Amino acid sequence: MLENLMFSLNSTMPLFFIMVLGYLLFQKKFLTPEFVSVANKFVYNVTLPVMLFKDLAATDIRASFDGRFVGFCAFATAASILVIWGLCRLFLKDKSIVGEFVQACYRSSAAILGTAFIQNIYGTSGMSGLMILGSVPLYNIFAVLILVVESPADGAHTEPLGKKLRRSVGKIFTNPTLIGIAAGFAASLLQLPIPTMVGKALNSLGGMTSPLALLAIGAGFQGAAALAKIKPTVAATLIKLVVLPAVFLPIAVRLGFADQKLVALLVMLGTITTPSAYVMAKQLGHDGTLTGSVCAATTLFSAVTLTFWLFWARSGGYIV
Numbered sequence: 001m002l003e004n005l006m007f008s009l010n011s012t013m014p015l016f017f018i019m020v021l022g023y024l025l026f027q028k029k030f031l032t033p034e035f036v037s038v039a040n041k042f043v044y045n046v047t048l049p050v051m052l053f054k055d056l057a058a059t060d061i062r063a064s065f066d067g068r069f070v071g072f073c074a075f076a077t078a079a080s081i082l083v084i085w086g087l088c089r090l091f092l093k094d095k096s097i098v099g100e101f102v103q104a105c106y107r108s109s110a111a112i113l114g115t116a117f118i119q120n121i122y123g124t125s126g127m128s129g130l131m132i133l134g135s136v137p138l139y140n141i142f143a144v145l146i147l148v149v150e151s152p153a154d155g156a157h158t159e160p161l162g163k164k165l166r167r168s169v170g171k172i173f174t175n176p177t178l179i180g181i182a183a184g185f186a187a188s189l190l191q192l193p194i195p196t197m198v199g200k201a202l203n204s205l206g207g208m209t210s211p212l213a214l215l216a217i218g219a220g221f222q223g224a225a226a227l228a229k230i231k232p233t234v235a236a237t238l239i240k241l242v243v244l245p246a247v248f249l250p251i252a253v254r255l256g257f258a259d260q261k262l263v264a265l266l267v268m269l270g271t272i273t274t275p276s277a278y279v280m281a282k283q284l285g286h287d288g289t290l291t292g293s294v295c296a297a298t299t300l301f302s303a304v305t306l307t308f309w310l311f312w313a314r315s316g317g318y319i320v
Contacts, residue, residue, distance in 0.1 A: 015214055015272065016299040022218025031219045039216040043209055044279045049180025051206030055132060056184025057194065066130055069261055073134025073268060076248045080106045080269075081142045084239065092232070097290050099150030100281050101232055104294035105239045107139050109274040110267060131264040133185070140177045143277070147284040171284075177276070213275030217292045220278075233293040236273075240298050241305040245270035249309065258318050266309050272298040 025031045084105050088098045110132055148171055172178060187194070194202070245266060252265050273295045282288040313319045 013299075013303060015210070015275075016296065018211060018214040019218035019221070019296055019299065022215035023221050024218075025215075026219035026221075031215070036216050036220045039212050039219075040279045040282050043213050043216070043276065044283045045176045047205050047209040047212065048276050048279070049176040050202055051180075051209045052132075052136065052177060053180040053184035053187070054199075054202045054206045056181060057187035057192070059130075059132075059188055060191075061130075061133065061185070061188045062191075064130060066261075068255075069257065070130050070134040072252065072255065072257070073131050073265070074138060076244075076251075076265070076269065077106070077135045077138045078142075080244055080248075081138070081146075085146060094232070095150075096152035096287075097229070097232060099147045099152075099284075100286050100288070100290045101236055102146050102150070103143050103277050103281065104236045104273050104291050106244070107143060107274050107277045108135075108240075108268055108271045110136055110139070110271075131268050135268050137178065137181050140175060140181070140280075141172055143280055144171045144175055144178075144284070147281060147286060151285050152287070177280075210275065213279055217275055217278050217295050220282075220288060221292050221296065229290045229293060232290055233297055236290070236294045237297040237301060240273055240294070241270055241302055245305075245309055249313075253316070253318055259320060262313055262318050263310075266306070266313070270302070270305060270309055272302050 022031065026036075081102065085098075085102045088102055092098055092101060186192075248269055249262070249265060252262060257265060273291070275295055278288055278291040278295055281291045310319070
């Protein structure tokens with residue numbers, strides 16, 4: 001139990017520390033609002049697409065492809081998103097936060113944290129590429145769709161649905177993250193060689209994604225505004241870390257998924273809300289306060305919940 005707790009703490013707390021550093025540096029005026037704005041744009045348009053391209057291009061999709069596993073990842077992702085979105089539309093009183101709430105509930109750190117998490121347990125991250133393939137494209141497609149349709153901008157809720165959907169489709173096809181995923185998938189399928197000097201440059205750029213995004217979250221964190229959104233923050237955190245794994249992990253076990261595949265599903269369902277969700281929310285016209293709060297809360301509490309889920313899986317003999 002202590003080993004699992006330390007593993008989870010070592011995986012998640014460094015991320016939380018960087019958020020705290022960003023907050024402290026902003027309070028000391030070492031980081032500025034202009035830095036936060038530029039960092040968000042840089043991550044959204046450059047480093048995140050590069051990181052996803054690099055991760056997918058490095059995965060031998062043809063050799064390791066498991067259609068049943070990829071299909072389950074896609075099913076669990078789509079089902080989670082649609083059910084949460086439908087319930088939010090019905091029951092969430094503050095309609096201006098629907099888009100942020102839905103994205104914060106489902107969008108895990110599959111690419112940023114997932115590979116390291118699985119590799120730390122098994123010494124290889126083979127299943128993370130298939131999990132990314134089944135979930136991350138849907139994460140981004142639905143994120144653009146939901147954040148555009150549920151825009152809090154003036155007049156957005158009176159805009160005809162057809163116009164919103166057309167605008168969403170246009171943003172999906174021009175979304176830098178999705179372009180990075182498509183390019184990485186094509187590079188993997190075609191087994192395109194990447195020269196060493198280019199690969200090192202891509203590694204350097206992609207490696208900037210998490211630190212920059214986390215610093216921007218911390219620097220942009222608004223304590224008073226976050227406290228005003230404490231109820232939706234708690235609700236989204238519980239859905240992200242507890243409800244989704246509780247629903248889908250037992251189904252995965254019944255379907256025979258175990259070891260690396262089950263850990264990959266745990267990463268997809270029950271890890272921290274990815275910092276890129278905050279970046280995308282800001283870039284698509286949302287306030288970002290709720291998303292930043294959920295990122296911080298899930299990062300803080302995921303050490304406990306991940307330990308619980310790992311303990312549950314090991315106790316049941318589902319992972320070794």
